Amino acid sequence: MAIMEYIDAIRLAMKEEMERDKSVFVLGEDVGLKGGVFTTTKGLQEQFGEERVLDTPLAESAIAGVAIGAAMYGMKPIAEMQYSDFMLPATNQIISEAAKIRYRSNNDWNCPVVIRAPIGGGVFGGLYHSQCPESIFFGTPGLKIVAPYSAYDAKGLLKAAVRDPDPVLFFENKKCYKLIKEEVPEGDYTVPIGEANLLRQGTDITVIGYSLPLHFAMQAAEELEREEGITAHILDLRTLQPLDRDAIIAAARQTGKVLIVHEDNKTGGIGGEVAAIIAEHCLFELDAPIFRLCGPDVPAMPISPPMEKFFMLSKEKVKAEMLRLAQY
Amino acid sequence: MESQDTVETINRHKQLGLSDGQVIDMYRYMLLARKYDERSLLLQRAGKINFHVSGIGQEAGQVAAAFALDRQNDYFLPYYRDYAFVLSVGMTTRELMLSVFAKAEDPNSGGRQMPGHFGSKRLRIVTGSSPVTTQVPHAVGFALAAKMQKKKFVSFVTFGEGSSNQGDFHEACNFAGVNKLPVIIMCQNNQYAISIPAHKQLGGKVSDRALGYGFPGVRVDGNDPLEVYRVVKEARERALAGEGPTLIEAMMYRLSPHSTSDNDLAYRTKEEVDENWKKDGVAGFRNYLIGLGLWSDEQEQDLIAECNLELKAAIEYADNAPFPKPEDTLLHVYSDSDLKGGA
Numbered sequence: 001m002a003i004m005e006y007i008d009a010i011r012l013a014m015k016e017e018m019e020r021d022k023s024v025f026v027l028g029e030d031v032g033l034k035g036g037v038f039t040t041t042k043g044l045q046e047q048f049g050e051e052r053v054l055d056t057p058l059a060e061s062a063i064a065g066v067a068i069g070a071a072m073y074g075m076k077p078i079a080e081m082q083y084s085d086f087m088l089p090a091t092n093q094i095i096s097e098a099a100k101i102r103y104r105s106n107n108d109w110n111c112p113v114v115i116r117a118p119i120g121g122g123v124f125g126g127l128y129h130s131q132c133p134e135s136i137f138f139g140t141p142g143l144k145i146v147a148p149y150s151a152y153d154a155k156g157l158l159k160a161a162v163r164d165p166d167p168v169l170f171f172e173n174k175k176c177y178k179l180i181k182e183e184v185p186e187g188d189y190t191v192p193i194g195e196a197n198l199l200r201q202g203t204d205i206t207v208i209g210y211s212l213p214l215h216f217a218m219q220a221a222e223e224l225e226r227e228e229g230i231t232a233h234i235l236d237l238r239t240l241q242p243l244d245r246d247a248i249i250a251a252a253r254q255t256g257k258v259l260i261v262h263e264d265n266k267t268g269g270i271g272g273e274v275a276a277i278i279a280e281h282c283l284f285e286l287d288a289p290i291f292r293l294c295g296p297d298v299p300a301m302p303i304s305p306p307m308e309k310f311f312m313l314s315k316e317k318v319k320a321e322m323l324r325l326a327q328y
Numbered sequence: 329m330e331s332q333d334t335v336e337t338i339n340r341h342k343q344l345g346l347s348d349g350q351v352i353d354m355y356r357y358m359l360l361a362r363k364y365d366e367r368s369l370l371l372q373r374a375g376k377i378n379f380h381v382s383g384i385g386q387e388a389g390q391v392a393a394a395f396a397l398d399r400q401n402d403y404f405l406p407y408y409r410d411y412a413f414v415l416s417v418g419m420t421t422r423e424l425m426l427s428v429f430a431k432a433e434d435p436n437s438g439g440r441q442m443p444g445h446f447g448s449k450r451l452r453i454v455t456g457s458s459p460v461t462t463q464v465p466h467a468v469g470f471a472l473a474a475k476m477q478k479k480k481f482v483s484f485v486t487f488g489e490g491s492s493n494q495g496d497f498h499e500a501c502n503f504a505g506v507n508k509l510p511v512i513i514m515c516q517n518n519q520y521a522i523s524i525p526a527h528k529q530l531g532g533k534v535s536d537r538a539l540g541y542g543f544p545g546v547r548v549d550g551n552d553p554l555e556v557y558r559v560v561k562e563a564r565e566r567a568l569a570g571e572g573p574t575l576i577e578a579m580m581y582r583l584s585p586h587s588t589s590d591n592d593l594a595y596r597t598k599e600e601v602d603e604n605w606k607k608d609g610v611a612g613f614r615n616y617l618i619g620l621g622l623w624s625d626e627q628e629q630d631l632i633a634e635c636n637l638e639l640k641a642a643i644e645y646a647d648n649a650p651f652p653k654p655e656d657t658l659l660h661v662y663s664d665s666d667l668k669g670g671a
Contacts, residue, residue, distance in 0.1 A: 025476065051476055057506055062465050062499035069469020069483075072454060073403070075476070077469075089495070096459045097466070105447045105455035106438030107660040141661050165663040 007177035009151040013158035027054040028080030064090035071113040084117035085128045098167035099142030114161045118174035126303035132264035145240040147171040156191030196247035202231035209261035210237040220319035230326045252278045256287035266294035288328040337619025358387045361412030363635040372588045383409035385583035388609025392553035396560035403470045405463040405485040408444035418451045425646035432652040461494035471509035482510040482567040490521025505541035510567035518582035523595040535577035550578030551609035
């Protein structure tokens with residue numbers, strides 16, 4: 001075991017998969033010589049050469065589309081979108097092509113592509129370096145979507161994504177890159193796609209979410225237990241599509257009080273679907289309305305510090321909402 | 329001045345390395361595709377099928393391109409008018425009819441997609457969609473795989489001149505040019521994007537754009553199959569030699585309306601269409617073969633009868649074939665059998 005940052009875990013996953021399987025390769029803007037604008041692919045070109053760590057022209061639809069073509073041939077491309085904010089030119093390739101290739105060919109062709117994209121704000125990135133675009137792709141059957149919260153999951157989920165025979169969008173949180181440091185095994189392991197993870201057992205309230213905001217929830221839960229004797233049951237969705245319905249329903253039943261948290265804005269966000277699943281399956285076991293704490297319904301996050309702070313979730317905001325739910 | 333009754337036809341295919349048998353074969357595919365197309369239109373008009381999108385007027389160039397490729401190894405990314413192309417690389421009229429009738433056994437999509445959305449792993453025809461030009465980056469991806477795996481194949485992709493305006497065309501061409509990939513990018517310029525004529529689609533020539541991507545662009549008469557054969561063959565040789573992509577603009581004319589849902593005389597004249605029928609590549613190639621003594625009226629009648637018989641059998645088979653089971657709608661969303669679609 002080694003202590004490593006979330007970003008190191010992602011890099012290690014790519015390195016290990018490229019060592020394991022010669023058909024795995026990385027492509028994207030600045031991924032080669034520079035090693036990525038965040039250093040996510042640092043050292044990979046040195047180890048694997050220019051062809052397998054391919055610096056591409058600045059054109060996201062080609063990055064996705066070429067990766068899709070190579071994947072249909074049988075390669076295992078990991079395509080990097082520099083920021084998830086810039087992946088929209090590739091949405092036609094992702095939604096009309098990657099997601100539908102197996103289905104439209106009646107299982108004749110498949111598309112084992114991984115598309116990595118950093119999400120989230122809190123880095124003074126302004127409107128176009130801070131977005132969470134999960135909800136744009138969510139609800140597109142044929143795509144798998146993962147969004148790891150921990151370094152351990154980031155490595156295991158990325159390795160699982162590379163080995164998956166279907167297209168996987170890998171939304172890594174850029175604020176977590178350096179913030180999250182923990183023990184990660186250096187050897188081979190995967191985290192199964194499609195399985196949520198219970199982060200914490202509790203009996204008073206349930207928090208369901210994914211990615212960065214769960215760190216706020218975990219810190220808040222510790223404080224609430226210490227200060228108020230409130231225990232929180234916290235479920236990390238990990239995979240956003242397909243959602244782990246059984247885990248969601250079980251977590252909701254556990255306490256009868258549910259708070260859903262995510263940084264993507266509330267309307268049309270994944271929390272709406274989670275709430276609907278709970279309402280469909282265990283509405284009468286709830287003791288409170290379902291709460292959602294999300295990014296505000298504004299187009300994107302402003303750069304000005306007080307505005308960014310207003311937009312972002314925080315331990316304080318999550319804690320206040322958890323307490324309000326517990327006291328409901 | 330005395331006029332001659334016959335003009336002597338010069339054998340042009342021999343110097344291209346094509347045997348008499350091969351050019352006759354090419355003609356057979358052209359005519360089969362033409363007959364297939366005409367029959368599909370009739371089936372739609374008779375209410376037997378819902379939709380047909382035609383490739384009439386483009387068969388000669390399509391067949392020629394296929395014959396210039398390695399039909400055992402190359403990868404093909406055709407567009408929706410490429411019936412003559414897919415027939416030439418091994419798809420059968422039965423398989424096309426199964427698609428037209430949207431039956432379970434359709435190898436293209438199991439009855440899921442509209443006709444003209446080809447796909448067959450067996451034939452290395454890569455599954456396609458309706459949003460145009462998305463297949464061009466895919467072709468570049470196949471070519472990238474060939475380069476990385478050091479495999480001796482090329483990818484061949486087609487699309488219309490309207491589609492050449494999509495960003496995916498430019499992004500893919502540039503990517504292929506930067507990496508010198510073994511891909512042949514062929515625009516079938518049939519003069520119309522549904523109702524919009526080429527002069528409202530294009531400020532210049534499609535083939536000229538290649539200059540900006542750093543590889544050759546060639547404009548060729550798409551009604552002249554021997555010329556199309558020659559340029560595709562040369563493009564393939566360049567690709568295999570590591571010299572990179574070639575952009576080909578094959579000039580054609582869409583003799584049919586856009587689809588069975590279109591009335592083309594609302595935006596073009598009958599005179600214009602009639603004038604282009606005179607340039608029909610299939611008839612032109614027939615005359616070429618007749619001129620060389622390689623083809624006769626009798627052989628023509630036999631071939632038409634043969635095509636009709638084959639199509640009749642294909643239609644009967646497809647018409648009687650079972651539809652997909654309704655609940656099979658939920659299959660093949662993901663590979664995992666437990667991850668079916670549905671709520």
